[in-house]
Amino acid sequence: MLKKLLDGYLDIAEMENAVKLGKDILAELLSAASRLLNSSMELDEFKEIYTKPLDKIILFEEENTGNKFVGGEFKIFLMDSRNFGISYSLYFQDENEKWQKMTAKSNPMDNFYLSPGALQELTEKRTIVYDVETPNEEARKEYEEAKHQQKARPKRIE
Numbered sequence: 001m002l003k004k005l006l007d008g009y010l011d012i013a014e015m016e017n018a019v020k021l022g023k024d025i026l027a028e029l030l031s032a033a034s035r036l037l038n039s040s041m042e043l044d045e046f047k048e049i050y051t052k053p054l055d056k057i058i059l060f061e062e063e064n065t066g067n068k069f070v071g072g073e074f075k076i077f078l079m080d081s082r083n084f085g086i087s088y089s090l091y092f093q094d095e096n097e098k099w100q101k102m103t104a105k106s107n108p109m110d111n112f113y114l115s116p117g118a119l120q121e122l123t124e125k126r127t128i129v130y131d132v133e134t135p136n137e138e139a140r141k142e143y144e145e146a147k148h149q150q151k152a153r154p155k156r157i158e
Contacts, residue, residue: 040115052139079108087105088104090102
């Protein structure tokens with residue numbers, strides 16, 4: 001997206017929207033994580049926390065680049081004896097079927113948040129990988145509604 005901005009294909013308003021979406025997604029992730037991480041969780045629960053935000057990232061990328069989402073991976077991995085991390089890789093294809101990859105990785109998270117069984121499984125396997133599915137119709141509807149709500153908000157001038 002930065003290359004498009006520099007090449008003049010993406011205007012400042014689109015860039016501001018992308019940054020706003022990124023901030024909204026991060027805020028949603030942190031909010032969901034803080035609510036759910038107050039107790040120890042299973043590995044599958046971490047994957048569920050990130051499903052909706054990843055749907056938004058996928059739909060935003062498809063809408064703004066025209067690239068088609070092909071698939072992805074969500075990983076939970078052991079960093080050391082006290083910490084684990086999460087990451088995702090999303091794969092898209094452009095109109096020429098050229099592959100595009102989008103990735104992100106978390107900061108270390110304390111193993112305290114994992115249930116004893118989840119920590120044992122992660123210690124044994126070191127990395128757990130989940131497929132990221134194409135957003136379903138419900139996710140697409142929520143994305144469209146959120147876009148309309150965002151457009152209805154007054155813009156702040158500072």
